[in-house]
Amino acid sequence: MSAIEELVAELAKLPGIGRKTAQRLTFHLLKQPPEAADRLARAISDARARVRACGVCGALTDADPCAICADPRRDATVVCVVEESADVGAIERAGRFRGRYHVLGGRLSPLDGVGPEALRVDALLARLSGTSPVREVIIATNPSMEGEVTATLLQQLLRSTSVRVTRIARGLPMGGDLEYADGVTIAQALLARRDMSEAD
Amino acid sequence: MSAIEELVAELAKLPGIGRKTAQRLTFHLLKQPPEAADRLARAISDARARVRACGVCGALTDADPCAICADPRRDATVVCVVEESADVGAIERAGRFRGRYHVLGGRLSPLDGVGPEALRVDALLARLSGTSPVREVIIATNPSMEGEVTATLLQQLLRSTSVRVTRIARGLPMGGDLEYADGVTIAQALLARRDMSEAD
Numbered sequence: 413m414s415a416i417e418e419l420v421a422e423l424a425k426l427p428g429i430g431r432k433t434a435q436r437l438t439f440h441l442l443k444q445p446p447e448a449a450d451r452l453a454r455a456i457s458d459a460r461a462r463v464r465a466c467g468v469c470g471a472l473t474d475a476d477p478c479a480i481c482a483d484p485r486r487d488a489t490v491v492c493v494v495e496e497s498a499d500v501g502a503i504e505r506a507g508r509f510r511g512r513y514h515v516l517g518g519r520l521s522p523l524d525g526v527g528p529e530a531l532r533v534d535a536l537l538a539r540l541s542g543t544s545p546v547r548e549v550i551i552a553t554n555p556s557m558e559g560e561v562t563a564t565l566l567q568q569l570l571r572s573t574s575v576r577v578t579r580i581a582r583g584l585p586m587g588g589d590l591e592y593a594d595g596v597t598i599a600q601a602l603l604a605r606r607d608m609s610e611a612d
Numbered sequence: 613m614s615a616i617e618e619l620v621a622e623l624a625k626l627p628g629i630g631r632k633t634a635q636r637l638t639f640h641l642l643k644q645p646p647e648a649a650d651r652l653a654r655a656i657s658d659a660r661a662r663v664r665a666c667g668v669c670g671a672l673t674d675a676d677p678c679a680i681c682a683d684p685r686r687d688a689t690v691v692c693v694v695e696e697s698a699d700v701g702a703i704e705r706a707g708r709f710r711g712r713y714h715v716l717g718g719r720l721s722p723l724d725g726v727g728p729e730a731l732r733v734d735a736l737l738a739r740l741s742g743t744s745p746v747r748e749v750i751i752a753t754n755p756s757m758e759g760e761v762t763a764t765l766l767q768q769l770l771r772s773t774s775v776r777v778t779r780i781a782r783g784l785p786m787g788g789d790l791e792y793a794d795g796v797t798i799a800q801a802l803l804a805r806r807d808m809s810e811a812d
């Protein structure tokens with residue numbers, strides 16, 4: 413295989429990158445000055461070598477504990493449980509959450525053989541029975557079938573503890589259009605309707 | 613910047629890769645075994661270090677002359693002129709062309725300051741006046757405004773030579789739907805209509 417075909421093949425292994433996109437990216441990289449391609453290659457190697465899971469929350473980080481777990485200004489009494497590290501970034505960008513996180517590392521998926529033992533559920537329970545008290549666990553698994561099942565499992569496991577368990581709201585996305593929303597989302601939005609005086 | 617942010621930033625510089633896709637790719641790479649990320653990093657460095665322009669046709673290659681220019685079974689009397697190296701791959705995949713190529717390295721674009729001198733036009737003329745005779749030049753620049761202007765320039769420059777100059781056909785794409793085709797394409801398809809007895 414030529415060096416070009418090799419690069420196309422490697423890029424095409426990335427999720428959402430088909431053969432045509434891989435070719436376009438390859439020719440783009442080959443037309444750039446060599447430093448640009450080298451910077452990308454180095455960033456990939458560096459990230460893979462330096463990034464590991466935070467020993468506390470499980471998020472991918474190059475400092476252990478991660479910047480959020482190490483930040484004394486973050487409220488350690490509220491823990492937001494998410495499926496993946498990427499979800500931490502999404503919530504951080506929203507800029508409204510000042511607590512800590514717990515990354516499960518996936519979602520329950522019996523069809524794919526992913527049971528509770530494959531997720532960082534034990535680590536969550538250990539965290540809740542640890543020295544620093546947790547008041548509330550916000551379950552922010554995805555609003556998908558598997559995310560809901562995972563949320564239900566967590567709810568059951570946490571029932572015996574004194575911690576408050578909440579679930580992020582599901583409803584119509586901001587900027588969305590009712591006309592194009594799917595039926596399940598509209599049904600959820602109706603079920604979860606709030607009195608307008610409650611809105612913040 | 614953390615190693616994660618660094619990788620997201622580098623990936624987001626690629627064409628067609630926004631910040632969200634860059635993040636998705638980053639987390640994908642971080643979840644893979646280290647070898648997978650290293651293979652990609654190495655493929656990028658290798659390709660950039662080893663790939664250069666073919667001295668004959670100008671296509672990106674890691675052998676000079678490239679495999680097509682070096683192949684004695686390819687018909688050297690027919691030269692297909694394309695804008696970019698990637699176009700060579702597209703025509704090769706169609707599997708119907710057995711001649712050689714000439715890569716211009718772009719298209720005329722006065723607004724971007726790209727004139728004939730920035731393209732490999734002189735190299736094409738030199739090739740035509742070289743020792744191996746060329747019968748036909750097929751102009752396969754893109755069916756875009758700039759591609760058409762580039763084709764017209766080549767046609768004018770080649771008028772003084774004895775070589776036959778042809779242009780790839782424009783028309784409705786196979787598998788396309790007349791109802792959804794744009795007006796310019798339909799107009800071209802009508803203009804370029806052929807007697808059905810001519811069809812191969």
